[in-house]
Amino acid sequence: MPAEHKPNAPATPPAPPYTLPQLLDRDFLPHRAKLLDLAAFLDRCDRTQPPSPREGPGEGAPGSGNATTDSAPTDPRLPALLSAIALLTDNHPNRTQRILDALSDPTTDPLNAAPQSPVLGVPQNHAPLTTDH
């Protein structure tokens, strides 16, 4: 246990009881399929119709054609997802935690009233992630 270990924090557990080849044999194909699902979802977003004028952010289609590459879509979900995807390949550890952090409300004060908008799964005012760490 390192000297700076916090008193309540659990001891570092041992390495899990499997090797990388064993893990790949067991779990590679399902995750290959998940990658293709994600790619197909982004392609599907690109094929969508333009939103009707009544559809605001958070209510409907993410954008007209090339939704994943348009410069200023109003719905924060796709830009946040695309920024988070970049964290998968940056060769830094703790990808899951860093993606969850990136998708979290960065404010700290309690709100005066519950927001009218539903939870979207991304911060309501998504700012693009910086690439440095």
Add this chain to the structure above:
Amino acid sequence: MPYIDPHIHMVSRTTDDYQRMARAGCVAVTEPAFWAGYDRGTPEAFRDYFRQLTVVEPKRAARFGIDHYCWLCINPKEAEDPGFAREVIQLIPEFLDDPQLSRNVLGIGEIGLNRNTKNELLILEEQIALAVQYNQLILVHTPHLEDKRKGTKLILDALKRNGHIDPGRVLIDHVEEHTIEMVLDAGYWAGMTLYPDTKCTPQRAADLIETYGHERLWVNSAGDWGPSDPLSVPKFQQEMRGRGHAAGVIEKITLTNPSAFLFQSRNGFATQ
């Protein structure tokens, strides 16, 4: 392998679910009071709900050899009107003081935050105080999705502000990779909820066990009226087995740990 599902809303599940859970090894469930999918119109509706949790559900579970326990509170989603919430809170001692009705009550829960508002926080603080006054365990709901990290911090601050809380008697539920460390570091128990679209999966829960160890952790299904899976705890056991984890470790997370936490209850958790 026997297991406890320490967070599941059986009032929203069918009798067939009880049967399937029993066949999969479930020996006990604990059911926190929560939002019904609509806002209840009167505080009296909560009295009926609390009777369902303390009287009706234990009998339904017993038919399948499953012990049923519950937690009482007003949930954060219905806590935005403090006047209404306080009327509900006033009903809870009726159940805690009655030797018959309190027999399966483990504590106050699931209290917490929903959208991280000032009113929700106020009612959270008042229910923490109620738990202290009645020497009850606490089960905490943390908010969903983008609100979780901020809400978990606000909840930990509120518990600390109370000044009389033993972290070993509080379980913070629905932790994920970005909140588990702050919960365990502060000495609280942490619950991992296995949910299809939000919260954790059996795979990620197994990852968290491999990362943070076996102490002060449990898994639950939080099965309710929404997309959820009442058999997700045995699916977690299966995932751990498939990875080659020892049976003792799996039993610790799914049976021994929940028992150890719940045995601290004033009213007596009796599942062996």
